[in-house]
Amino acid sequence: MGKEHSIELRNVTKTYKRDEFTIPVLTDLDLVVPEGEFLALMGPSGSGKTTLLNLIAGLDNATQGSVIVHGQDLGGMSDGEITRWRSENVGFIFQLYNLIPVLTAFENVELPLLLTNLSKRKRRDNVMTALRAVGLEGREDHYPRQLSGGQEQRVAIARAIVTDPFLLVADEPTGDLDRKSAEEILSLLQQLNKGFNKTIVMVTHDPEAAQRASRLLHLDKGKLVHDEVRNNLEEGVASS
Amino acid sequence: MIPLKYNVRNLRVRWVNTLLTMLGTGAIVWSSCILFGLVEGLQHSMKVSGDPLDVIVMRKGSTSETNSGIELTTAEKIPTLPGIARDEKGRPLAALELLNIPVVERVDGSRTNLIIRGIDPVSTELRPDFKILEGQGRMLEPGKGECVVSKNLAKRFKGASLGSELKVGEREKYRVVGIFSAGGSAAESEIWVDRKELEQNTAREGITSSVQVRANSAEDLAALKQTIENDTQFKLAAISESAYFADQSRSSAFLIVAGTIIAVLLTIGAMFAAANTMYAAIRSRTREIGTMRALGFSRFDLLISFLGESVILCTLGGLLGLAATIPLSALTYGTSNFNTFSEVTINFRFGPIVMAVAFVMTLAMGVFGGLFPAIRAVRMDVITALREV
Ligand SMILES: Nc1ncnc2c1ncn2[C@@H]1O[C@H](COP(=O)(O)OP(=O)(O)O)[C@@H](O)[C@H]1O
Ligand SMILES: [Mg+2]
Numbered sequence: 001m002g003k004e005h006s007i008e009l010r011n012v013t014k015t016y017k018r019d020e021f022t023i024p025v026l027t028d029l030d031l032v033v034p035e036g037e038f039l040a041l042m043g044p045s046g047s048g049k050t051t052l053l054n055l056i057a058g059l060d061n062a063t064q065g066s067v068i069v070h071g072q073d074l075g076g077m078s079d080g081e082i083t084r085w086r087s088e089n090v091g092f093i094f095q096l097y098n099l100i101p102v103l104t105a106f107e108n109v110e111l112p113l114l115l116t117n118l119s120k121r122k123r124r125d126n127v128m129t130a131l132r133a134v135g136l137e138g139r140e141d142h143y144p145r146q147l148s149g150g151q152e153q154r155v156a157i158a159r160a161i162v163t164d165p166f167l168l169v170a171d172e173p174t175g176d177l178d179r180k181s182a183e184e185i186l187s188l189l190q191q192l193n194k195g196f197n198k199t200i201v202m203v204t205h206d207p208e209a210a211q212r213a214s215r216l217l218h219l220d221k222g223k224l225v226h227d228e229v230r231n232n233l234e235e236g237v238a239s240s
Numbered sequence: 241m242i243p244l245k246y247n248v249r250n251l252r253v254r255w256v257n258t259l260l261t262m263l264g265t266g267a268i269v270w271s272s273c274i275l276f277g278l279v280e281g282l283q284h285s286m287k288v289s290g291d292p293l294d295v296i297v298m299r300k301g302s303t304s305e306t307n308s309g310i311e312l313t314t315a316e317k318i319p320t321l322p323g324i325a326r327d328e329k330g331r332p333l334a335a336l337e338l339l340n341i342p343v344v345e346r347v348d349g350s351r352t353n354l355i356i357r358g359i360d361p362v363s364t365e366l367r368p369d370f371k372i373l374e375g376q377g378r379m380l381e382p383g384k385g386e387c388v389v390s391k392n393l394a395k396r397f398k399g400a401s402l403g404s405e406l407k408v409g410e411r412e413k414y415r416v417v418g419i420f421s422a423g424g425s426a427a428e429s430e431i432w433v434d435r436k437e438l439e440q441n442t443a444r445e446g447i448t449s450s451v452q453v454r455a456n457s458a459e460d461l462a463a464l465k466q467t468i469e470n471d472t473q474f475k476l477a478a479i480s481e482s483a484y485f486a487d488q489s490r491s492s493a494f495l496i497v498a499g500t501i502i503a504v505l506l507t508i509g510a511m512f513a514a515a516n517t518m519y520a521a522i523r524s525r526t527r528e529i530g531t532m533r534a535l536g537f538s539r540f541d542l543l544i545s546f547l548g549e550s551v552i553l554c555t556l557g558g559l560l561g562l563a564a565t566i567p568l569s570a571l572t573y574g575t576s577n578f579n580t581f582s583e584v585t586i587n588f589r590f591g592p593i594v595m596a597v598a599f600v601m602t603l604a605m606g607v608f609g610g611l612f613p614a615i616r617a618v619r620m621d622v623i624t625a626l627r628e629v
Contacts, residue, residue, distance in 0.1 A: 087536020098531040102249035
């Protein structure tokens with residue numbers, strides 16, 4: 001155990017309390033995600049995929065067990081510390097893009113940089129680099145409503161990578177897109193994984209999307225039921 | 241920090257709600273400004289002049305110039321006392337003045353009491369704000385049956401316009417040779433004539449009402465007051481300008497207290513209007529709030545952002561309310577002065593009190609109206625907020 005593993009979940013249990021009942025969502029889960037892995041999480045609706053993603057991204061706390069990232073226990077951090085940790089280490093990609101409608105593409109991507117103390121000039125350079133990386137140069141002054149779904153998701157990806165985090169979490173990033181746009185987004189994620197060594201954890205319902213990942217994990221009723229690592233990605237051949 | 245343009249643009253996107261809230265808060269700021277504008281005007285109207293070296297000499301025990309009477313032989317000694325300032329011509333700045341309160345007819349035919357002030361030549365120099373309006377005639381000359389009328393009265397009284405014959409009381413008549421302004425002070429509720437003429441016309445020879453005096457310095461002022469008040473023969477009181485003013489303003493102090501209570505109640509009402517708008521704004525932006533928290537903005541960042549939005553919203557309303565008071569600067573109000581029972585005209589004054597009232601109300605509405613909605617945004621659970629569709 002240690003440095004070569006970027007994310008480690010040990011005996012993680014997550015329950016929600018609703019009125020008198022405690023609802024178990026994840027039970028006694030162990031998982032290691034090495035740095036640079038592109039992990040796809042699949043499973044039926046309500047199986048706890050989003051909950052697992054939130055734990056890894058430092059949005060939520062485990063009820064039992066620990067989530068350790070780069071040797072740091074996320075459960076031991078205060079609200080302020082974990083908020084800061086997220087802004088430095090995690091990029092978020094959502095199913096519905098979650099762009100701020102009143103801000104332009106440029107301003108949306110710039111948003112996470114306002115938490116750093118970079119100069120305006122440096123921020124501008126970083127935003128333009130991120131927009132170029134997702135193929136949206138020339139669209140920086142467009143508002144989200146002036147963009148297609150695929151373009152909106154690319155702005156969201158630019159926003160996720162602009163601070164250069166090591167981890168990207170994506171909750172059904174292609175769930176709201178047509179086939180062609182979905183393919184483009186998935187290619188982009190693959191590129192970020194291979195070209196920039198980003199660790200990616202992606203929840204998806206789409207088996208074709210899952211084929212793009214380097215590892216596939218199935219979740220059912222809060223337990224890992226199937227774990228498969230692919231070694232020949234280029235040909236998309238699965239081997240377990 | 242979440243950029244301010246985020247809030248400004250959201251206000252613009254939700255412009256119908258923004259506009260309605262602006263109208264609500266604006267109307268409240270507007271009505272409070274009118275109230276305080278009139279109070280400020282009332283206070284100003286009681287001011288005689290602004291100079292701290294000025295004193296009014298009246299008979300001991302008099303509460304106002306109108307019920308004071310001084311023997312002319314006594315009054316004439318006052319300009320000869322030491323310590324009195326002089327003008328360029330070497331005349332002592334001490335003016336004997338005689339007040340009369342006859343009935344005068346308004347333009348609409350109704351009648352009221354007005355102050356007619358009989359003045360000395362140096363009287364105008366004792367009122368630094370006094371001036372004959374540009375192109376509105378000249379100053380009166382003594383002994384010619386002339387008068388000058390304040391601009392407020394010229395519009396509202398029969399025969400008070402430039403060049404007309406003004407009928408005062410039963411017998412007196414004066415020709416209007418000039419229209420004056422006096423910086424909104426008490427003189428703007430008066431008609432000025434020559435003192436000696438007024439003395440004859442009202443059969444009050446040998447009597448004057450007051451003496452307006454300006455001292456050379458603060459030390460001279462103190463000495464002068466002492467000389468006048470300690471002289472058992474004189475039986476006079478020398479009241480400094482500020483003390484006289486404070487005394488006359490007691491009734492407006494009550495108005496200020498009542499006005500403040502009303503303004504506070506109205507502000508609380510406006511807070512609810514602002515709060516309602518902000519609650520709606522925050523409810524419709526739940527997922528955005530979750531997203532910003534996920535990106536790493538702190539609870540404090542969000543609190544400041546939404547408080548800022550609320551303050552901007554109320555400031556827009558406040559500015560609207562203030563702007564709506566501008567046409568009222570021309571408003572003139574006639575009311576009775578309870579001390580003299582003569583008519584006093586009040587100009588709405590867009591002064592420091594009005595500005596302060598508008599500023600404090602706006603800030604209170606914005607901060608307290610935005611506080612509870614902002615706290616709701618801050619306390620939102622990130623996970624739940626992100627699940628919102
Ligand atoms: N805040 C919450 N309170 C109570 N129950 C919750 C909460 N969040 C999620 N759940 C429950 O946890 C289970 C797993 O949810 P989720 O992780 O969203 O599943 P998935 O993403 O796989 O569809 C569901 O049964 C859901 O109802
Ligand atoms: Mg989910």
